[in-house]
Amino acid sequence: MTAITLTDIPVSEIDLSDTGFRITSPHHDIEHLTASISQYGIMVAPLVVSGQDKYIVVSGFRRIEAARHAELSRIICRVMPAEETRNAAMAAVTENAFSRELTPAELIRATALLLRFMDAENIAKNAASIFNRPLNTGYINTLAHIHAMPDSVLDLLDQGKISIKACKTLVSMDAQTQTEFLHLFSLIKVSSGRQMEIITWTKEICALEKLSLSQLIQKSPLGTSESDLPGPADRGLDHRDMSALGKQFKTFLVQKRFPALTAVKNQVRKQIKALELDSGLQLAVPENFEGLVYTMQMEFKNVDEFKTHLNRLAELVDNNDFKSLVDR
Amino acid sequence: MINPTRVFIDKDLDLTPEIEYLISKVKPIPETVADSKPVYDLINQADDPVGFAKKVLYITSNKGALIRQCPGTSYYTCCDYTILHCGTYCTMDCAYCILQAYFHPPVLQYFAGFDQYAAALEPIFHGDTVFRIGTGEYTDSLIWEPVSLMPRFLVEKFAAQDRAVLELKTKTVNIDALLNLEHNRKTILSWSVNTPEVIASQERGTASLVARLKAAAKAVSKGFRVTFHFDPIFLYPGCENAYEKVVQAIFNHVSPKDVVWISIGTFRFMPHLKAIIEARFPDSTIPYGEFITGIDNKMRYFKPLRIAIYQRLAAVFRQLAPDVAVYFCMEDEEVWMKTFGFFPGKPKALAHMLDRAAADRCGLDASLI
Numbered sequence: 162m163t164a165i166t167l168t169d170i171p172v173s174e175i176d177l178s179d180t181g182f183r184i185t186s187p188h189h190d191i192e193h194l195t196a197s198i199s200q201y202g203i204m205v206a207p208l209v210v211s212g213q214d215k216y217i218v219v220s221g222f223r224r225i226e227a228a229r230h231a232e233l234s235r236i237i238c239r240v241m242p243a244e245e246t247r248n249a250a251m252a253a254v255t256e257n258a259f260s261r262e263l264t265p266a267e268l269i270r271a272t273a274l275l276l277r278f279m280d281a282e283n284i285a286k287n288a289a290s291i292f293n294r295p296l297n298t299g300y301i302n303t304l305a306h307i308h309a310m311p312d313s314v315l316d317l318l319d320q321g322k323i324s325i326k327a328c329k330t331l332v333s334m335d336a337q338t339q340t341e342f343l344h345l346f347s348l349i350k351v352s353s354g355r356q357m358e359i360i361t362w363t364k365e366i367c368a369l370e371k372l373s374l375s376q377l378i379q380k381s382p383l384g385t386s387e388s389d390l391p392g393p394a395d396r397g398l399d400h401r402d403m404s405a406l407g408k409q410f411k412t413f414l415v416q417k418r419f420p421a422l423t424a425v426k427n428q429v430r431k432q433i434k435a436l437e438l439d440s441g442l443q444l445a446v447p448e449n450f451e452g453l454v455y456t457m458q459m460e461f462k463n464v465d466e467f468k469t470h471l472n473r474l475a476e477l478v479d480n481n482d483f484k485s486l487v488d489r
Numbered sequence: 490m491i492n493p494t495r496v497f498i499d500k501d502l503d504l505t506p507e508i509e510y511l512i513s514k515v516k517p518i519p520e521t522v523a524d525s526k527p528v529y530d531l532i533n534q535a536d537d538p539v540g541f542a543k544k545v546l547y548i549t550s551n552k553g554a555l556i557r558q559c560p561g562t563s564y565y566t567c568c569d570y571t572i573l574h575c576g577t578y579c580t581m582d583c584a585y586c587i588l589q590a591y592f593h594p595p596v597l598q599y600f601a602g603f604d605q606y607a608a609a610l611e612p613i614f615h616g617d618t619v620f621r622i623g624t625g626e627y628t629d630s631l632i633w634e635p636v637s638l639m640p641r642f643l644v645e646k647f648a649a650q651d652r653a654v655l656e657l658k659t660k661t662v663n664i665d666a667l668l669n670l671e672h673n674r675k676t677i678l679s680w681s682v683n684t685p686e687v688i689a690s691q692e693r694g695t696a697s698l699v700a701r702l703k704a705a706a707k708a709v710s711k712g713f714r715v716t717f718h719f720d721p722i723f724l725y726p727g728c729e730n731a732y733e734k735v736v737q738a739i740f741n742h743v744s745p746k747d748v749v750w751i752s753i754g755t756f757r758f759m760p761h762l763k764a765i766i767e768a769r770f771p772d773s774t775i776p777y778g779e780f781i782t783g784i785d786n787k788m789r790y791f792k793p794l795r796i797a798i799y800q801r802l803a804a805v806f807r808q809l810a811p812d813v814a815v816y817f818c819m820e821d822e823e824v825w826m827k828t829f830g831f832f833p834g835k836p837k838a839l840a841h842m843l844d845r846a847a848a849d850r851c852g853l854d855a856s857l858i
């Protein structure tokens with residue numbers, strides 16, 4: 162058992178810059194926490210390790226930062242002896258994992274932290290008591306590989322702009338491509354499923370056209386919007402803007418990856434629109450134009466509506482747009 | 490080229506001249522096994538079982554059906570081909586090869602037993618219908634020719650009847666041992682062809698186009714009939730001209746009257762083959778065509794793109810070989826109509842068309858069609 166003492170220590174003696182044990186996101190809003198600490202104090206004492214001349218934070222980065230903002234000069238901390246780094250690492254993980262579910266980025270940071278003290282097999286064996294969930298060795302290794310990617314991966318995970326699944330795909334790519342993909346996902350906001358499509362199509366277009374990802378981005382709507390400004394946040398782009406950019410980029414990729422199919426789909430959409438079908442009639446073309454069977458779906462409330470639809474359908478027989486659509 | 494680093498043989502197999510010949514042609518001393526498990530285990534432990542399996546020969550007997558119907562689908566028109574199952578897998582390495590994904594794991598198996606095969610063929614040779622039979626569905630028919638007597642045995646067997654033709658389909662030029670056999674036109678030597686670019690980039694270890702066509706010409710000079718398969722056709726910039734040139738090259742080497750049929754089919758694949766190609770052929774872009782999911786759940790090029798290349802090829806065939814039966818492997822009514830202006834829609838209609846071609850060129854009993 163680790164000997165932990167409750168000690169009242171000066172806030173100035175706590176080294177917040179040493180983030181060796183940190184598994185939570187460094188980007189967070191502490192305004193409310195600061196207000197709470199000003200009013201009620203710190204409810205749960207942060208955990209620190211006594212260092213040479215400073216205390217190193219194990220758990221409670223936000224609380225300590227908020228305490229600083231609240232201008233507290235001393236706070237009560239739980240202090241672990243300096244040599245207890247392995248136990249400190251375990252504590253950093255378990256304190257968070259047993260109070261709430263870890264986010265993907267936290268899970269990655271936590272795994273990387275523990276891998277400094279034990280191997281993947283050992284972590285897997287003790288996962289339930291450390292992480293409050295099972296983890297297998299393969300998954301732990303994957304998380305470690307994601308951790309080894311450029312730092313921005315964790316920021317993007319924290320912001321929900323990239324999924325673990327997408328990261329797993331990027332892991333097998335070279336460092337340059339990883340960086341370029343991470344840059345891409347910093348510019349847009351799309352669902353996890355879309356991220357996978359974007360990675361797949363982008364990779365394939367680049368291979369087909371012998372382009373680097375950054376060259377492809379330059380040719381895309383992102384290339385023009387990117388201009389020479391550093392990042393979307395700096396340009397004041399909010400989530401909605403980034404979602405719109407994500408949609409535009411996806412459309413650009415689909416058009417490039419499936420040019421003939423896209424052209425036919427657009428053409429057919431126009432042709433169907435030109436038919437001006439009544440609202441109760443719906444024409445569906447064969448999926449991807451592979452099969453031969455078209456479907457006309459009719460909805461009606463009474464005999465009159467049914468008759469109106471039938472008359473409209475009868476007119477279609479001589480409609481040239483309809484003929485060219487169906488008699489392809 | 491069959492050049493295994495390990496050879497396994499079933500302990501129950503008798504050392505017939507067929508097996509002794511095979512063993513004498515491969516270097517490693519065969520290791521006797523009670524069943525296939527050690528062979529499967531050996532292959533499965535490799536980093537790349539698909540590549541590794543090309544170097545492990547397993548001599549065994551076929552414990553399943555020796556004769557099978559080609560697994561077509563109901564939507565796309567099938568040619569009703571019959572498969573003589575006398576071996577599996579291949580020593581060449583094509584990026585698109587379905588066998589990479591078909592067997593788990595793939596094993597280079599030689600199915601020994603001339604008696605067994607002779608007995609299985611007997612009802613066909615004395616039946617009341619005609620058959621087109623091939624050995625090239627689960628293996629390349631002629632990778633075996635340099636090491637095995639099987640191709641020779643089959644050529645001679647088929648020569649003695651007029652109910653069935655044997656199609657030996659290959660990307661090799663291994664025909665020397667067959668050339669002087671009495672074949673009676675009942676063996677068709679057949680080449681899968683592609684553009685030189687595709688052969689160079691996607692077909693490791695296969696013969697060049699020119700070599701294949703020279704071999705075809707040599708076969709024809711010995712009275713053999715030949716067939717060609719443009720399958721898979723790949724779409725890439727300039728492919729139309731490139732495939733047209735292949736057609737022209739064929740008829741620069743052989744006369745249309747010696748060609749029994751030609752099949753054409755664009756690249757299609759089971760979705761999980763994509764990951765295998767990406768892992769084993771990282772520079773290949775063939776899985777990145779404009780594919781959609783077909784009605785048989787295989788990935789296929791978007792239909793108008795398929796039709797466009799088919800129409801170009803059909804025009805050249807019409808010009809250079811109007812009397813040769815050209816057909817699609819697995820296409821639907823729309824593709825047939827837009828390419829050839831007809832559709833063999835009735836059950837067995839395509840089979841009938843090919844049977845006729847075989848009767849005409851190879852002397853099968855036409856009264857049975």
Ligand code: SF4
Nearest residue numbers: 579581582583586629
């Ligand atoms: S020659 Fe045929 S069987 Fe052999 S690897 Fe190529 S596609 Fe597969």
